[in-house]
Amino acid sequence: MLTHLLRRLHLSQPSIAIVRHSWRHIAKPQYPRMASTFPDLPIFRAIASHDPQSTAIVHSKSARRFTYGELLKDVEDAKVQLYNQLKSASAEAIGGERVAFLVENGYDYVVTLLSIFACDNIAVPLSSGFPASELRFILENSEAVTLLSSRKFQDKAEEVLKEGLEHLRRKPVLNVVEKRRQGSGHDEVQLVPLPMNKGGMMLYTSGTTSRPKGVLLPQSVLTAQAQSLHKAWEYTPRDHLLHVLPLHHIHGTVNALLTPLFAGSTIEFMFPFNVDAVWERLAAPYLAEGKSKEPITFLTVVPTIYSRFLGSHGELAAPTQEAIKKALAPESLRLNISGSAALPIPTKKAWTELSGGNILLERYGMTEVGMALSCGLDFRDRVDGSVGWPLPSVQVRLVDIDTHEVIPVGQEVDKDGKEREGEIQLHGPTVFEKYWRNEKATSEEFVPGEDGVGKWFKTGDIATRRMVEGAGQSGHDWAKGPMYFIRGRKSTDIIKSGGEKVSALEVERELLSLPQISEATVVGVASKQWGQKVAAVIVLNPDHAQTGKGGKIWGIMDMRRALKEKLANYKIPQELKVVEDLPKNAMGKINKKSLVTEIFGPDA
Numbered sequence: 001m002l003t004h005l006l007r008r009l010h011l012s013q014p015s016i017a018i019v020r021h022s023w024r025h026i027a028k029p030q031y032p033r034m035a036s037t038f039p040d041l042p043i044f045r046a047i048a049s050h051d052p053q054s055t056a057i058v059h060s061k062s063a064r065r066f067t068y069g070e071l072l073k074d075v076e077d078a079k080v081q082l083y084n085q086l087k088s089a090s091a092e093a094i095g096g097e098r099v100a101f102l103v104e105n106g107y108d109y110v111v112t113l114l115s116i117f118a119c120d121n122i123a124v125p126l127s128s129g130f131p132a133s134e135l136r137f138i139l140e141n142s143e144a145v146t147l148l149s150s151r152k153f154q155d156k157a158e159e160v161l162k163e164g165l166e167h168l169r170r171k172p173v174l175n176v177v178e179k180r181r182q183g184s185g186h187d188e189v190q191l192v193p194l195p196m197n198k199g200g201m202m203l204y205t206s207g208t209t210s211r212p213k214g215v216l217l218p219q220s221v222l223t224a225q226a227q228s229l230h231k232a233w234e235y236t237p238r239d240h241l242l243h244v245l246p247l248h249h250i251h252g253t254v255n256a257l258l259t260p261l262f263a264g265s266t267i268e269f270m271f272p273f274n275v276d277a278v279w280e281r282l283a284a285p286y287l288a289e290g291k292s293k294e295p296i297t298f299l300t301v302v303p304t305i306y307s308r309f310l311g312s313h314g315e316l317a318a319p320t321q322e323a324i325k326k327a328l329a330p331e332s333l334r335l336n337i338s339g340s341a342a343l344p345i346p347t348k349k350a351w352t353e354l355s356g357g358n359i360l361l362e363r364y365g366m367t368e369v370g371m372a373l374s375c376g377l378d379f380r381d382r383v384d385g386s387v388g389w390p391l392p393s394v395q396v397r398l399v400d401i402d403t404h405e406v407i408p409v410g411q412e413v414d415k416d417g418k419e420r421e422g423e424i425q426l427h428g429p430t431v432f433e434k435y436w437r438n439e440k441a442t443s444e445e446f447v448p449g450e451d452g453v454g455k456w457f458k459t460g461d462i463a464t465r466r467m468v469e470g471a472g473q474s475g476h477d478w479a480k481g482p483m484y485f486i487r488g489r490k491s492t493d494i495i496k497s498g499g500e501k502v503s504a505l506e507v508e509r510e511l512l513s514l515p516q517i518s519e520a521t522v523v524g525v526a527s528k529q530w531g532q533k534v535a536a537v538i539v540l541n542p543d544h545a546q547t548g549k550g551g552k553i554w555g556i557m558d559m560r561r562a563l564k565e566k567l568a569n570y571k572i573p574q575e576l577k578v579v580e581d582l583p584k585n586a587m588g589k590i591n592k593k594s595l596v597t598e599i600f601g602p603d604a
């Protein structure tokens with residue numbers, strides 16, 4: 001009787017049953033609404049095993065909260081709705097279809113993402129900050145069957161679909177996702193084995209090609225990435241993560257969303273990033289008027305954000321500064337992570353001072369592989385300038401860039417006593433499957449291993465490796481041995497700005513499409529705020545040089561205006577230098593490294 005009552009009040013743990021009925025069954029709503037049916041994927045197993053009453057998602061501004069029980073119920077409804085929408089758009093509604101979506105960071109994003117997983121499809125998250133032309137490219141390249149949009153982004157979605165996609169065999173159909181109303185929970189979850197298992201996520205990344213590439217991350221890869229981080233960084237249901245990152249990248253999706261969902265943590269969304277609002281939120285639990293807010297225990301962001309924090313802290317009122325000191329202390333903020341770009345050591349030191357002793361944990365990752373290397377939880381394992389050790393299940397090797405030999409562990413120094421630099425190559429269950437419909441790029445980025453392990457992914461990043469005294473003693477099985485130090489990148493065509501990867505070739509392609517420009521090259525120049533800034537060096541076409549605003553010589557503002565409709569903000573060059581001609585070598589190539597020094601000075 002009591003159990004029955006508890007069940008009705010949804011106070012009990014839901015039961016999880018693995019059932020073997022037809023796969024198609026998962027798309028049918030269950031009547032009476034006592035059971036929710038999901039594919040038997042580790043992410044659904046994990047979510048279903050969490051306390052249904054515990055908070056999964058918080059919308060920071062409104063303080064609205066959504067429990068794990070409500071989340072499952074809403075995913076169940078969204079899944080049925082999606083299945084029906086897809087069915088009317090295509091015969092194959094389930095199994096590997098690309099479903100693009102444009103939904104604001106928050107509960108509805110999470111429900112949408114999980115509903116796509118629940119239909120065994122491939123989620124393609126889009127950024128509303130991108131111009132329509134870039135989003136159109138992704139829809140076309142991914143061959144998305146539908147574009148799901150929230151009401152807020154409906155106009156943008158309509159603009160994207162309005163033109164330029166008529167030639168497609170199957171033009172994506174717009175479907176508006178309704179706001180989820182927090183279902184009243186459930187008390188049984190049925191997990192159905194997947195006959196196909198073709199779902200996952202596809203993220204677009206810029207690289208050494210002139211167009212972004214779709215990185216296919218099957219469910220098995222997403223699961224391996226999340227489980228590796230869960231083990232290494234010890235996420236728990238007591239963690240309260242403040243989420244301020246974009247949700248079309250691996251950092252925001254795997255590290256800050258899927259892994260906490262695996263662990264049963266709480267994720268509080270506060271997007272777009274606004275330094276004052278985030279300072280206020282961090283301080284709130286330690287100020288009289290904000291006592292109802294929970295302390296933030298987990299923060300994972302890019303170096304540009306830490307540098308913004310440090311830049312604005314001095315302007316805050318004294319009581320807020322005091323409260324922030326408590327909020328950032330290691331006893332409150334369990335884990336503060338920096339990644340997606342190199343962390344300048346002065347930023348790391350300043351943060352430690354501001355927080356009264358908390359040390360930023362640096363790690364190394366990539367869209368194609370999730371997180372690969374990480375410093376450890378023990379403070380002594382957060383070594384300046386190092387990205388740590390291979391994360392659980394990740395296999396790493398360094399390959400000498402000149403001799404192409406694998407650098408054996410223990411032989412990191414050459415006969416002259418110099419550290420040997422090598423390309424980081426990766427293998428294991430966390431590595432992506434392929435670039436979508438791009439066999440050439442896929443085969444170019446993998447090398448077969450003579451070591452019998454299989455293919456290794458070439459990251460294009462150069463590192464050294466060495467033992468560090470005092471580090472690696474924590475007893476964590478993965479955080480030991482020689483530590484990795486990133487030295488640079490093989491290609492000067494990849495620029496990292498504000499944690500975003502920019503392909504110089506992509507920007508050059510757009511610059512060269514402008515009539516004013518006859519030659520163009522794009523480089524990264526050092527920037528305190530952004531890590532690197534995108535800069536362009538061009539030769540003007542004399543026939544169009546006088547077409548700047550007001551009949552002036554065409555210049556930086558004209559360039560920025562011209563590119564606004566074509567490229568995302570962060571890809572548009574911040575600097576422009578006009579030259580008479582671009583120096584080239586005998587092969588007709590520009591030496592970008594020397595050009596940067598020549599034009600922007602030795603510090604660039």
Ligand code: MLC
Nearest residue numbers: 249250251273304340365366367497498499500530569570
């Ligand atoms: C924006 N601006 C830039 C810029 N980004 N200028 C130079 N370089 C950049 N990178 C300019 C805009 O044009 C605008 O100028 C002004 O700055 C404000 O733009 P914004 O878009 O409002 O910026 P903001 O919202 O403040 O964003 C800054 C940020 C954001 C740091 C919060 O860029 C961010 O969240 N970055 C994180 C990206 C991320 O998640 N990367 C992970 C990739 S995954 P104007 O003139 O228009 O006012 C990966 C793998 C791994 O790398 O290991 O994690």
